[in-house]
Each structure stands twice: as structure tokens, then as C-alpha cells.
Amino acid sequence: xxxxxxxxxxxxxxxxxxxxxxxxxxxxxxxxxxxxxxxxxxxxxxxxxxxxxxxxxxxxxxxxxxxxxxxxxxxxxxxxxxx
Amino acid sequence: xxxxxxxxxxxxxxxxxxxxxxxxxxxxxxxxxxxxxxxxxxxxxxxxxxxxxxxxxxxxxxxxxxxxxxxxxxxxxxxxxxxxxxxxxxxxxxxxxxxxxxxxxxxxxxxxxxxxxxxxxxxxxxxxxxxxxxxxxxxxxxxxx
Numbered sequence: 001x002x003x004x005x006x007x008x009x010x011x012x013x014x015x016x017x018x019x020x021x022x023x024x025x026x027x028x029x030x031x032x033x034x035x036x037x038x039x040x041x042x043x044x045x046x047x048x049x050x051x052x053x054x055x056x057x058x059x060x061x062x063x064x065x066x067x068x069x070x071x072x073x074x075x076x077x078x079x080x081x082x083x
Numbered sequence: 084x085x086x087x088x089x090x091x092x093x094x095x096x097x098x099x100x101x102x103x104x105x106x107x108x109x110x111x112x113x114x115x116x117x118x119x120x121x122x123x124x125x126x127x128x129x130x131x132x133x134x135x136x137x138x139x140x141x142x143x144x145x146x147x148x149x150x151x152x153x154x155x156x157x158x159x160x161x162x163x164x165x166x167x168x169x170x171x172x173x174x175x176x177x178x179x180x181x182x183x184x185x186x187x188x189x190x191x192x193x194x195x196x197x198x199x200x201x202x203x204x205x206x207x208x209x210x211x212x213x214x215x216x217x218x219x220x221x222x223x224x225x226x227x228x
Contacts, residue, residue: 040173041171041173041201041202041225042171042173042174042202042223042224042225043173044200045199045200045201045202045225046202048199048200049197049199061200064200
């Protein structure tokens, strides 16, 4: 999957949970889930669970801790898919 | 962990503790009870000369039994007198069916839907003494040591 396709999938997953519409419109690899999109900690868990379902992967606590922005989410998903 | 120990670890006290007893508790869920006292503070204002338990208080009771007691049980290996859980209600969806009046005893039945990455989500219902459905819904919170 190329980066654009991956970002598009992640964007659809985070859409129900975002608070900042403007930051969501301009979503890029550098977008931070908490600082930019103003997602709360419980919804961050929902996003993790939705990512697991979408990509059929299993994420662990250390993945969750690293998953702070779009770029780190892309890296984690890509590395899990390649395993 | 014993049922009394769980109640002692709850971070609430009068007038905002809404758990009297835990009937049963396991990895998968909890059943507990609370009797609303005649002199609960909110009856003075809800409603004027017509005391009825507010829905937010029913939700709180369901969260204290269904989510917090269960969460303490699930985290019991990591907790002791000096280590308390950090808790936060993060969302709830609730439907109400019957009013609860002063001196009524309610039973809360909670089933764990998931507990991952510190988020506990439960399907919770409340019954009155006639075993009629008072309220039901889904409550989620974050719990960590």
C-alpha cells in the first residue's frame, strides 16, 4: 500500500473522533492525534482498535505508546503488515 | 481480591458513594447494589417537593459499580493501600425506563465488553426491587495504576 492510500485509510478511521475540524482538513504525516486533532485518550484507544480491524493486525501497549501522530501510525501499520 | 476490599479502594465517599455491596464479581462482569437514602442531598432540589433520583446519579451509580468496581478487580494485582487507580469516565450512552424514588434499592449488572490499553467498556443495566428495568446503556472509562 502506498503512503497516500495509507493516509486516506487512517483519515477515515480517525474522522469520527476528531475535535479540530481545521487540523483534520489539513491532515498530513506530521499531524499529532492529541495536540492537533484534540482526540481524547479513550478515543485514541478506539482508533487503535479500529486500525487493528481495518488492517487485520494486533497492536500491543508499546505500539499504542508510540502512536502519537499520523507518521508513527503509518510506520507501525507498515511494519506489522510486513511481518 | 475480596468484595469488601474493592469497596474500600473506591475513591468516593458520602455524599457521592453509590455502592453498598457487591454480590458477585469476575473477569467478565459484576453485580452490585445500592439503596438510595431518603436524605440524599440531591432530593432537596430534584425536584422541588417531589424527590426523584436524577438520571445522572443513576448513571453515576452504574459507573461506580459497573465500571470502577470491576476495574479495581481487573487491576487488583497492581493495587494496594498505597497505590490507587486513576479513573476517568470517558463516555456513556444511557436509556432510562423507570424512575427511582428515595429508599429504593437498585441492582446494577455490568458485563465487560472490552478492557484494552487501559480503556474499560461495559454494557450496564439497572433493575429495581421488582426486577424491572430502570436503565441500560454502555459506559466507558480509562483506568490505570
